[in-house]
Amino acid sequence: MKTHSIALIPGDGIGRDVTAAAWSVLQKAANSLGFALDCTEFPWSCAFYKETGAMMPQDGIETLRRFDAILLGAVGWPQEVPDAVSLHGLLLPIRKSFVQYANVRPHRLLPGVQGPLKADAFDILCIRENTEGEYSGAGGRIHQGTADEVAVETSIFTRTGVERILRFAFEQARTRSGRLASVTKSNAQKYSMVFWDEVTRQLAAEFPDIEVTSYHIDAMAARMVMAPESLDVVVASNLFGDILTDLGAAIQGGLGFAASANINPDKSAPSMFEPVHGSAPDIAHLGIANPIATIWSGAMMLDHLGETEAAAAIMSAVERTTASEIGTIPGKDRTEAITAAILAAL
Amino acid sequence: MKTHSIALIPGDGIGRDVTAAAWSVLQKAANSLGFALDCTEFPWSCAFYKETGAMMPQDGIETLRRFDAILLGAVGWPQEVPDAVSLHGLLLPIRKSFVQYANVRPHRLLPGVQGPLKADAFDILCIRENTEGEYSGAGGRIHQGTADEVAVETSIFTRTGVERILRFAFEQARTRSGRLASVTKSNAQKYSMVFWDEVTRQLAAEFPDIEVTSYHIDAMAARMVMAPESLDVVVASNLFGDILTDLGAAIQGGLGFAASANINPDKSAPSMFEPVHGSAPDIAHLGIANPIATIWSGAMMLDHLGETEAAAAIMSAVERTTASEIGTIPGKDRTEAITAAILAAL
Ligand SMILES: CC(C)[C@H](C(=O)O)[C@@H](O)C(=O)O
Numbered sequence: 001m002k003t004h005s006i007a008l009i010p011g012d013g014i015g016r017d018v019t020a021a022a023w024s025v026l027q028k029a030a031n032s033l034g035f036a037l038d039c040t041e042f043p044w045s046c047a048f049y050k051e052t053g054a055m056m057p058q059d060g061i062e063t064l065r066r067f068d069a070i071l072l073g074a075v076g077w078p079q080e081v082p083d084a085v086s087l088h089g090l091l092l093p094i095r096k097s098f099v100q101y102a103n104v105r106p107h108r109l110l111p112g113v114q115g116p117l118k119a120d121a122f123d124i125l126c127i128r129e130n131t132e133g134e135y136s137g138a139g140g141r142i143h144q145g146t147a148d149e150v151a152v153e154t155s156i157f158t159r160t161g162v163e164r165i166l167r168f169a170f171e172q173a174r175t176r177s178g179r180l181a182s183v184t185k186s187n188a189q190k191y192s193m194v195f196w197d198e199v200t201r202q203l204a205a206e207f208p209d210i211e212v213t214s215y216h217i218d219a220m221a222a223r224m225v226m227a228p229e230s231l232d233v234v235v236a237s238n239l240f241g242d243i244l245t246d247l248g249a250a251i252q253g254g255l256g257f258a259a260s261a262n263i264n265p266d267k268s269a270p271s272m273f274e275p276v277h278g279s280a281p282d283i284a285h286l287g288i289a290n291p292i293a294t295i296w297s298g299a300m301m302l303d304h305l306g307e308t309e310a311a312a313a314i315m316s317a318v319e320r321t322t323a324s325e326i327g328t329i330p331g332k333d334r335t336e337a338i339t340a341a342i343l344a345a346l
Numbered sequence: 347m348k349t350h351s352i353a354l355i356p357g358d359g360i361g362r363d364v365t366a367a368a369w370s371v372l373q374k375a376a377n378s379l380g381f382a383l384d385c386t387e388f389p390w391s392c393a394f395y396k397e398t399g400a401m402m403p404q405d406g407i408e409t410l411r412r413f414d415a416i417l418l419g420a421v422g423w424p425q426e427v428p429d430a431v432s433l434h435g436l437l438l439p440i441r442k443s444f445v446q447y448a449n450v451r452p453h454r455l456l457p458g459v460q461g462p463l464k465a466d467a468f469d470i471l472c473i474r475e476n477t478e479g480e481y482s483g484a485g486g487r488i489h490q491g492t493a494d495e496v497a498v499e500t501s502i503f504t505r506t507g508v509e510r511i512l513r514f515a516f517e518q519a520r521t522r523s524g525r526l527a528s529v530t531k532s533n534a535q536k537y538s539m540v541f542w543d544e545v546t547r548q549l550a551a552e553f554p555d556i557e558v559t560s561y562h563i564d565a566m567a568a569r570m571v572m573a574p575e576s577l578d579v580v581v582a583s584n585l586f587g588d589i590l591t592d593l594g595a596a597i598q599g600g601l602g603f604a605a606s607a608n609i610n611p612d613k614s615a616p617s618m619f620e621p622v623h624g625s626a627p628d629i630a631h632l633g634i635a636n637p638i639a640t641i642w643s644g645a646m647m648l649d650h651l652g653e654t655e656a657a658a659a660i661m662s663a664v665e666r667t668t669a670s671e672i673g674t675i676p677g678k679d680r681t682e683a684i685t686a687a688i689l690a691a692l
């Protein structure tokens with residue numbers, strides 16, 4: 001039997017609730033479709049940090065490297081551990097070390113879900129650069145605490161980094177409508193964003209079948225709200241993609257529905273799948289977190305592992321569940337009830 | 347009679363249409379309320395650039411300095427003059443030279459306007475830092491055109507710059523609900539945004555009557571769409587404010603309704619008032635541009651000049667006009683018809 005080895009990192013807060021739910025769904029899909037998921041769970045989290053002084057062991061990255069994929073719940077417990085420590089100690093090192101340069105986030109309304117927009121027919125695939133750009137971590141501060149203090153933060157864009165994410169996006173566009181929107185702000189950021197636009201034009205020549213349009217980030221944010229149906233594949237830098245995908249989560253009814261994949265397209269290291277939402281410590285362990293974002297992320301994981309039939313079966317079960325108004329209203333149904341309904345539909 | 351001297355810069359494209367409309371409304375308000383507006387029009391624009399090789403004369407800034415305020419239409423004609431030239435040759439130098447550090451943009455639905463959201467009861471005042479930060483223009487590129495190319499773009503935040511915009515925002519919050527939302531991304535940008543958060547906390551101690559909450563830009567973008575009624579005054583950096591105010595324009599029904607003021611709070615130089623929209627060359631001179639954003643910006647100008655009664659009269663005329671469904675649907679009513687209705691309501 002084909003076996004995929006999965007590293008499961010529940011993380012903090014509702015991360016534990018939603019990964020447990022997702023795991024039961026993935027397991028059932030595997031059982032019925034004749035493959036196996038071999039799960040190794042890692043307790044790396046803020047609680048782990050408080051015990052050991054590190055978010056993961058020194059050899060954590062090397063340990064994860066041998067898995068076929070990683071399923072992660074959520075990282076962060078800001079009341080106890082600063083985000084700067086928890087995120088930079090676990091989530092971000094995984095994304096960067098495993099060159100998961102493509103952060104892929106689908107935005108569409110599941111049946112039965114009421115979004116905040118009047119528009120309800122959109123299907124957007126956001127592709128966010130995940131390793132460099134505005135979140136490079138380069139910068140500093142001088143004259144700290146004085147009237148002359150200055151803080152600088154430098155965005156770093158490499159040709160390798162920009163070209164590979166754009167190439168990935170062009171390829172995704174090819175599997176969908178053939179339309180790609182590239183998002184920059186080249187009228188105000190004349191080094192980084194002009195460079196991105198140039199690489200976009202160069203690649204456009206290689207993909208004559210793809211219709212690519214450049215938008216400024218401000219105009220794109222407005223467009224996602226005013227005319228989301230006009231968009232298909234959207235590619236953006238780390239920061240711009242971060243903003244647009246939370247906006248995408250909003251228009252699809254909230255973070256409870258927003259799935260995400262951190263893909264290493266070269267498959268030289270495992271990819272990681274996680275909901276867009278955070279650890280929401282305030283509702284942790286109350287049993288009311290919506291597991292759909294994580295289940296959807298799990299379906300993306302199976303798809304990535306070649307189990308396309310199982311992925312489709314899970315999404316169909318999720319859609320039949322939301323169509324019958326289960327899991328569609330934040331806080332209404334319990335995690336368990338939603339999971340049970342999806343398992344039953346599977 | 348009290349006279350305010352106004353520099354009018356119609357600029358490019360529909361900038362000409364909308365400033366002409368706004369001027370007639372401002373003029374009528376002045377006449378009926380017993381003050382005078384002395385207008386000097388400047389042809390500075392992309393057309394001017396094509397004739398003279400500059401977006402404005404060498405002494406343009408000095409010329410403008412003697413006015414009480416500036417009303418600007420729109421700058422840009424990308425087919426003929428790169429944005430990098432037109433914006434950096436006219437719009438941005440005015441904002442920076444006159445230390446118009448507070449870009450103020452109100453977002454609410456005018457009566458009769460159908461926005462894209464189901465929510466219709468919100469009233470947000472966005473305050474955008476307007477002189478530094480992510481649009482500092484610092485950066486560079488090396489190994490250009492090679493596989494090793496790297497582009498860097500540096501955000502520069504000074505204590506002066508951050509403190510003054512936050513102080514302005516705290517003061518605005520005091521005139522409204524007493525609630526202020528400050529927007530950063532300090533979990534990913536640990537120099538610039540952590541600095542902004544620190545200054546926010548310092549000022550919070552000076553304004554104990556103001557309830558200030560920090561949000562990440564991604565969460566704030568989602569909040570503007572999911573729960574806009576929960577927001578009042580929102581303050582953000584140059585880039586984040588740029589994005590949020592286009593989003594604000596979207597939720598208020600589109601750029602045709604989005605007004606903006608570039609304020610020098612110290613009054614050491616003139617402030618500038620302009621619609622958020624651009625020059626829209628494709629519909630220029632067709633007589634279908636919506637003048638409401640510019641008329642609203644003009645009302646903000648009168649307010650700034652102390653003519654609060656006239657400002658209120660104009661906004662009331664605008665609201666009665668949109669309430670009777672004139673100017674509410676993009677492209678439906680002609681510029682002239684909307685302007686005539688507002689003039690009649692005044
Ligand atoms: C928690 C944070 C660092 C993270 C990011 O910005 O990448 C999150 O917002 C996300 O979108 O995955």
Ligand SMILES: CC(C)[C@H](C(=O)O)[C@@H](O)C(=O)O
Pocket residue numbers: 187188218433588622
């Ligand atoms: C045209 C551009 C430089 C400008 C800006 O980003 O400031 C515009 O988007 C705005 O919001 O006023």
